[in-house]
Amino acid sequence: MEEDKRPALGPDPSLLLVDDDEMFVTRLARAMERRGFETRTALSISDAMKMIEQSPPAYAVIDLRLEDGNGLDVVESLREAREDARIIVLTGYGAIATAVAAVKIGATDYLSKPADANDITSALLADGELLPPPPENPMSADRVRWEHIQRVYEQCERNVSETARRLHMHRRTLQRILAKRGPR
Incomplete structure (x- = not known):
C-alpha cells in the first residue's frame, strides 16, 4: 500500500494565492490543492483584501509586485486579521532590503521566483527556527x-x-x- 505523501497541514488548510500572473497562479493553485490545501486565488490587491475580510486564510503566498500596488499591503492586512497565518512573499525581484521589509511586516519567509510548489510547501510548513531545505534546482x-x-x-x-x-x-x-x- 502506497503511503500518502501529502504534507501534514494544520486543522485549517486554507491557502490564499495572490499573483497578477493568471496562468502561474492557476497552475500553483492546482499543485497546492494536490498537496491538501484549500486554495483561493486573487489577481489583485483589492481582491485579496476582500478575501481576507471574508475569511482570513491560515496560509498565504503573495507576490510582491502586483499591477495595482505592493503585495506587502496584503501581508500587513492578513497579519492584522490573523496573527497565526503563515505568509510567504514570492517575487521575481529578489533584494535583501525587500526581504527584510517583508519579514518585518509579518511574512514568514521570502522566496524568489521561479519557486515551484515543493519549495513553497516547504516554506509554508517549515518549523519556526528550522530553515526549509534548499531548492532542488536553484537559479545559478x-x-x-x-x-x-x-x-x-x-x-x-x-x-x-x-x-x-x-x-x-x-x-x-x-x-x-x-x-x-x-x-x-
Whole structure:
C-alpha cells in the first residue's frame, strides 16, 4: 500500500494565492490543492483584501509586485486579521532590503521566483527556527545576474546607455551581455 505523501497541514488548510500572473497562479493553485490545501486565488490587491475580510486564510503566498500596488499591503492586512497565518512573499525581484521589509511586516519567509510548489510547501510548513531545505534546482548565480540586468534594461525602456549607467557598467560590456542568450 502506497503511503500518502501529502504534507501534514494544520486543522485549517486554507491557502490564499495572490499573483497578477493568471496562468502561474492557476497552475500553483492546482499543485497546492494536490498537496491538501484549500486554495483561493486573487489577481489583485483589492481582491485579496476582500478575501481576507471574508475569511482570513491560515496560509498565504503573495507576490510582491502586483499591477495595482505592493503585495506587502496584503501581508500587513492578513497579519492584522490573523496573527497565526503563515505568509510567504514570492517575487521575481529578489533584494535583501525587500526581504527584510517583508519579514518585518509579518511574512514568514521570502522566496524568489521561479519557486515551484515543493519549495513553497516547504516554506509554508517549515518549523519556526528550522530553515526549509534548499531548492532542488536553484537559479545559478549567473542566471540571477542575467535576470537582474534584463529587468533593469526593461525598466530603462531598453536604453542600453541608461541601463549601463544605472548598473555602473561599461556600455560595451552591457551590450555584449545583452547580445548573448541567458544562462541556465
